[in-house]
Amino acid sequence: MADKIKDAKIIFVVGGPGSGKGTQCEKVVAKYGYTHLSSGDLLRAEVASGSERGKQLQAIMQKGELVPLDTVLDMIKDAMIAKADVSKGFLIDGYPREVKQGEEFEKKIGAPALLLYVDAKSETMVKRLMKRGETSGRADDNEETIKKRLDLYYKATEPVITFYEGRGIVRKVHYATLGSDL
Ligand SMILES: Nc1ncnc2c1ncn2[C@H]1C[C@H](O)[C@@H](COP(=O)(O)OP(=O)(O)O)O1
Numbered sequence: 001m002a003d004k005i006k007d008a009k010i011i012f013v014v015g016g017p018g019s020g021k022g023t024q025c026e027k028v029v030a031k032y033g034y035t036h037l038s039s040g041d042l043l044r045a046e047v048a049s050g051s052e053r054g055k056q057l058q059a060i061m062q063k064g065e066l067v068p069l070d071t072v073l074d075m076i077k078d079a080m081i082a083k084a085d086v087s088k089g090f091l092i093d094g095y096p097r098e099v100k101q102g103e104e105f106e107k108k109i110g111a112p113a114l115l116l117y118v119d120a121k122s123e124t125m126v127k128r129l130m131k132r133g134e135t136s137g138r139a140d141d142n143e144e145t146i147k148k149r150l151d152l153y154y155k156a157t158e159p160v161i162t163f164y165e166g167r168g169i170v171r172k173v174h175y176a177t178l179g180s181d182l
């Protein structure tokens with residue numbers, strides 16, 4: 001099973017909460033036809049299913065914390081396997097959230113060809129999340145949780161960018177634009 005994805009082209013998409021990762025991914029999908037997999041969307045689908053595991057995940061996400069690594073990695077891997085036959089490559093949006101997640105992904109699936117870093121100022125992110133919170137229905141788009149998500153991003157996720165910069169595979173994009181030479 002896992003063999004099906006061992007040579008897949010992988011692009012990690014990393015950025016703060018509300019930085020515009022999903023929007024950037026839509027542009028790449030339109031242009032290159034890659035398969036977009038969002039860790040947050042996969043987790044929210046599990047929550048929406050009403051399963052016992054979904055209830056546990058919901059409680060963690062509501063607090064703005066990270067769900068256990070194995071849970072999110074298994075979900076991504078299953079989603080990749082399900083799309084392996086039709087996919088030209090995968091945009092993994094919202095993962096890795098910490099260096100350890102990147103290392104485990106590489107052990108279990110493979111190495112990324114590129115990391116798209118969606119850069120945005122923290123004031124911009126907060127503004128966009130507060131605005132999104134008016135209509136998103138997301139339990140984590142409120143002032144208190146947004147602050148925790150941002151703190152966690154700077155503490156745990158920014159080191160991921162530094163880690164992959166060391167390999168020379170980071171491409172920085174601003175939330176409003178996307179280079180044409182991906
Ligand atoms: N790779 C990951 N590891 C652990 N928790 C994750 C995760 N990806 C998402 N989550 C959990 C914690 C996040 O605060 C929540 C929402 O994720 P998201 O949809 O990627 O948020 P956003 O797009 O606002 O950054 O889901």
Ligand SMILES: [Mg+2]
Nearest residue numbers: 021022038040
């Ligand atoms: Mg998202």
